[in-house]
Amino acid sequence: MSETLDKLTKISRIVAVVTKVFMVICVIALIAVIVMVIQVAINPDLFSNIADFPFTSDQLIAMGITSISGFCFGLIVLYYANRFFTNVYKNNTPFLEENVLCLNRIAILMVIGAIALPIISGAAVYVLDVGYDMVVNFDLFVLFAALFVYFLALIFKHGVELQKESDSTL
Numbered sequence: 001m002s003e004t005l006d007k008l009t010k011i012s013r014i015v016a017v018v019t020k021v022f023m024v025i026c027v028i029a030l031i032a033v034i035v036m037v038i039q040v041a042i043n044p045d046l047f048s049n050i051a052d053f054p055f056t057s058d059q060l061i062a063m064g065i066t067s068i069s070g071f072c073f074g075l076i077v078l079y080y081a082n083r084f085f086t087n088v089y090k091n092n093t094p095f096l097e098e099n100v101l102c103l104n105r106i107a108i109l110m111v112i113g114a115i116a117l118p119i120i121s122g123a124a125v126y127v128l129d130v131g132y133d134m135v136v137n138f139d140l141f142v143l144f145a146a147l148f149v150y151f152l153a154l155i156f157k158h159g160v161e162l163q164k165e166s167d168s169t170l
Contacts, residue, residue: 103153110146
């Protein structure tokens with residue numbers, strides 16, 4: 001194994017562990033937010049005894065729905081990132097069809113998230129009538145990052161094709 005591939009494998013193993021840790025943190029946060037939303041929905045006066053508490057129960061529910069949506073998208077992206085890095089260190093190569101699929105799915109999820117999350121947030125604010133206007137902003141940086149990930153997927157697809165050609169000539 002080359003020195004570069006050895007480094008790639010070691011770093012991929014570390015990043016795979018880190019993504020798993022982030023997934024666990026994301027699940028814990030998701031559960032906490034779901035519990036908070038349920039508690040506030042059941043008991044709208046839950047935080048009313050706190051002096052100067054800046055949010056109404058409807059505002060908390062709207063923020064919770066937005067957070068739940070974000071955590072769900074984030075968790076799915078982390079899952080595919082974890083699969084990608086796990087494949088690299090288990091197979092000693094990044095050039096696998098499954099890795100191309102992981103990168104494509106991450107790019108698609110980033111685009112969907114960049115468009116859907118502001119819409120979900122705006123819809124929650126509108127439906128719950130939280131008392132302020134919501135401006136739906138799309139994150140162009142995330143869309144650009146998704147384009148970059150898609151570009152990487154194309155590079156990896158080309159790498160898979162070159163790997164197949166190289167393997168067939170041996």
